[in-house]
Each structure stands twice: as C-alpha cells, then as structure tokens.
Amino acid sequence: MKILVTGGAGFIGSHISDTLIGNGHTVVVLDDLSSGNRSNVSPKAEFVQGSIANREFINELFDKYQFDIVDHHAAQVDVRKSVADPAADAQTNIIGSINLLEASRRSGVKHFIFASTGGAIYGEQDHFPADESHPTRPESPYGAAKRSVETYLEYYRKIYGLNYTIFRYSNVYGPRQDPHGEAGVVAIFCSALIESRQAFIFGDGKQTRDYVYVGDLVSAHLKALENINRSGTYNISTGIETDVNTIFTILSNYLSNGKSIAKYADARLGEQFRSVCDPKKVARELGWKPRTTLEEGLRLTADYFKQVLG
Numbered sequence: 001m002k003i004l005v006t007g008g009a010g011f012i013g014s015h016i017s018d019t020l021i022g023n024g025h026t027v028v029v030l031d032d033l034s035s036g037n038r039s040n041v042s043p044k045a046e047f048v049q050g051s052i053a054n055r056e057f058i059n060e061l062f063d064k065y066q067f068d069i070v071d072h073h074a075a076q077v078d079v080r081k082s083v084a085d086p087a088a089d090a091q092t093n094i095i096g097s098i099n100l101l102e103a104s105r106r107s108g109v110k111h112f113i114f115a116s117t118g119g120a121i122y123g124e125q126d127h128f129p130a131d132e133s134h135p136t137r138p139e140s141p142y143g144a145a146k147r148s149v150e151t152y153l154e155y156y157r158k159i160y161g162l163n164y165t166i167f168r169y170s171n172v173y174g175p176r177q178d179p180h181g182e183a184g185v186v187a188i189f190c191s192a193l194i195e196s197r198q199a200f201i202f203g204d205g206k207q208t209r210d211y212v213y214v215g216d217l218v219s220a221h222l223k224a225l226e227n228i229n230r231s232g233t234y235n236i237s238t239g240i241e242t243d244v245n246t247i248f249t250i251l252s253n254y255l256s257n258g259k260s261i262a263k264y265a266d267a268r269l270g271e272q273f274r275s276v277c278d279p280k281k282v283a284r285e286l287g288w289k290p291r292t293t294l295e296e297g298l299r300l301t302a303d304y305f306k307q308v309l310g
Contacts, residue, residue, distance in 0.1 A: 001110075001225070002026045002065060006052055006100065007073030008045065009036030011177045011184075012115065012169075012214060016071060017045050019218045028065055031074065040176055052096030062103040069228070070104055071113045071221060072097065079120065082142035093145035101152060105160040111228035113221060114153060116146045118168040118210070118235055119275040129210070129239045129278040132168070139270060150233065163231045165224040167217075170237035170277045174214030174297065175304035186211070186298065189248055190305040193255040203267030205245035210237045210276040213297035216290040223286040237277035238290045250298050255306075 003020055007013040008029030013036070017027050027045040030052070041047050050057050052074050075093050076082065082089035097114075104112055120143030122130045138144040156162040177184045179191035192199040220236050252260045282288045292300075 001068040002028070003069040003071055004028050004030060004061075004065070004067045005045075005071045005073065006030045007036060007075060007115075009033060009038055009040050009047070010073060011040075011174075012172060012217065013071075013073040014040035014042075014176060015174070015214050015218050016073070016221050018042050019222065020071075021045060023222065028067070030061065035077065035178070051092075052099055053091050055099045055102075058099045058103050059106075062107040062109075066107060067104075068110050069113065069225065070100060070109055070111075072100055073115045075115070076142070079140045079142045082140050082145070086141035089141045090145055093142070094148050097149045098152060101156050101162070105156055105162050109162065111224070112153065112156075112162055112164045113224050114149060114164060114166050116150055116166050116168045116233075117143060118170045118237060118277040119272055121147050121150075121168060122275070122277070124272060125274060125276075128241070128274060129237070129276040130235075131278040132233050132235060132281055139272075157231050163228060165227070165231070166233040167220060167224075167236045168233065168277065169217065170210035170212050170235065170275070172212055172214055172217055174301050177214075177301070179305070179309075185244060185247060186251070186301055187305070189251045190255070190302050191309060193251055193260050194305055194309045199248065199260065199262045200265045201244055201248060201262045202265050203244075203271070205248070205262075205264065206243050207271065208241035208243045208274045208276060210240060211242055211247070211294055211297070212236060212238055212290055213292040213300070215297075215300075216292050219291075220282065220286070220288045223282075223288045227286060232281075232285060234282035234286065234288075235277040235279050236282065236288075237279045239276060239279050240294070241274065241276040242294060247298070250295060251302060254299060254302050
C-alpha cells in the first residue's frame with residue numbers, strides 16, 4: 001500500500017516509516033522539520049518537506065500520490081507552547097489535521113491512523129489504569145486539540161465512511177527521542193548521564209507514568225493495517241506505573257554504576273501526578289501487547305544514546 005506518514009522525520013514517525021518500508025509498503029514522509037530530523041528518514045522513503053497547515057499544499061500532495069493510508073503523527077507537541085499560544089497550537093494540531101481529513105475523503109483514502117495521547121486526554125484519573133471509556137478531561141490546549149481531532153475522525157467516519165484507528169499513546173521512549181525537549185524524561189536522563197551533566201528531577205520524583213517502548217508501539221501500527229475495514233480507539237500502553245525516581249535509578253546504575261545522583265527541583269505547575277492506561281482493549285480487538293520490559297527498553301535506549309552522544 002502507499003502510505004503517507006506525517007511527522008515521519010520525528011522520533012516515533014521515523015520508526016513507523018522504517019517498519020512500514022520493511023514490510024513492503026511504499027512510504028511518503030511529510031515533515032516540516034520544525035522538530036523532526038531529516039537524518040531520521042530512511043533513504044527508501046520519499047521525503048516531502050511541508051506543513052500540514054497549508055491546505056493548498058496538502059491537496060496537491062494527495063492529488064499527486066493518491067495514498068491508500070494516512071498515518072498521522074505531525075503535531076505541535078510542546079504542552080507549554082500550547083498553553084502560551086493556543087491559537088498556534090490549534091492551527092497545526094486541529095486545522096492541519098482537518099486539512100488531512102478533507103484531502104483523505106476527497107481522494108479516497110482507505111484508512112486514517114491518528115497518534116493521540118493518553119495522559120493529556122484523560123487528565124487527572126478517576127481510576128487506575130484508565131481504559132478508553134474513562135472521562136476525557138484535557139488540561140491543556142494540546143490535549144484539547146487531540147480530543148477535538150478524535151471527534152472529527154468519528155464525524156468523517158459517520159458522514160464519509162472514512163475508517164480510522166486512534167492510538168492514545170502513554171509515555172513513549174526509545175532511540176531517536178529528543179533529549180533537549182521538555183518531554184521525554186528517559187532521553188533527558190540518558191543525555192545528562194552520558195555527558196556527565198547534572199540531572200534534575202522536578203518534584204519529589206514519585207509522580208508515575210506508563211512507559212511504552214517505541215518498538216512495541218510501532219507493531220501496533222502494523223496491527224491497524226490488518227484491520228483497515230474497522231474503526232476504533234485504543235490505548236497503547238503497558239498498564240504499569242513507574243515513578244521518575246525508578247527511571248533515574250535504573251539508568252544511573254546502567255550508565256554510571258549508580259554514581260550519579262539527581263538533584264530535586266520545584267515541581268512543574270499543572271503536572272499530573274499519576275498516569276497509567278489500560279491496554280486490554282487493543283489486546284482483545286487487534287491482538288497487540290507490549291513485549292519489551294522496562295529494563296530491556298531502557299538498556300536499548302541507553303545504548304543508542306551512548307553511540308550517538310558518547
């Protein structure tokens with residue numbers, strides 16, 4: 001199949017593109033390189049630089065390639081930026097997504113895969129882990145935009161018959177993650193430890209997240225391609241809570257024999273304290289389960305950063 005991967009020069013999108021190519025699909029990567037890296041793109045993919053917010057450009061792209069599948073990862077992903085400038089966030093994350101949906105229904109795309117978010121959509125949870133029926137209470141424009149696009153996807157299914165898969169990611173980590181952004185504590189810790197810089201933990205470090213390895217996440221997209229005639233919303237997660245202190249301890253033991261000690265700083269305002277998502281639905285309906293243990297995933301990630309930064 002001919003597949004468009006938006007945001008395909010980024011951390012997650014590039015891994016997905018590589019795997020799709022390895023499975024015999026024709027992949028076109030679209031990225032504006034605002035956060036992605038051209039070096040992440042496989043030479044076997046066709047790369048197009050441009051913005052999803054440019055409707056005329058998107059229409060021309062779809063007319064040229066006649067895609068079978070859209071795998072949509074392009075986004076403004078910085079929660080703080082979304083708070084500082086909600087309109088700019090919406091321009092990319094909502095209007096850009098609508099541009100893709102309009103082009104998809106007009107050109108006959110068979111299935112639309114959307115990278116959504118678990119923690120930012122559910123907000124402070126009523127129960128742990130949160131399944132897909134948990135109330136959605138976004139606490140940032142970023143989370144609100146992701147929830148909005150989910151609603152548009154259901155509209156396009158009902159009115160135009162465009163089937164979709166929504167993947168609500170928990171905290172994804174692994175090789176190629178940006179160690180300089182506000183998100184991605186695993187990459188940030190790896191970078192600090194390898195470069196012998198001081199690592200910081202905000203708050204008391206007892207805040208928990210559900211960490212899923214990028215290699216496991218990628219396999220979920222292959223499952224979606226096996227089910228293009230159905231629509232569904234799924235958590236991509238492990239259902240296991242791990243606190244930040246534990247993440248740092250494992251990485252410190254592996255990268256510095258436990259000699260590096262983190263410093264604690266003031267907690268970030270608005271940060272969720274607990275976040276963990278239930279993956280039972282995707283296991284039941286698509287046959288996907290995470291395979292990589294946290295220790296194994298952290299080791300693979302640390303080895304990657306040792307090669308890149310060491």
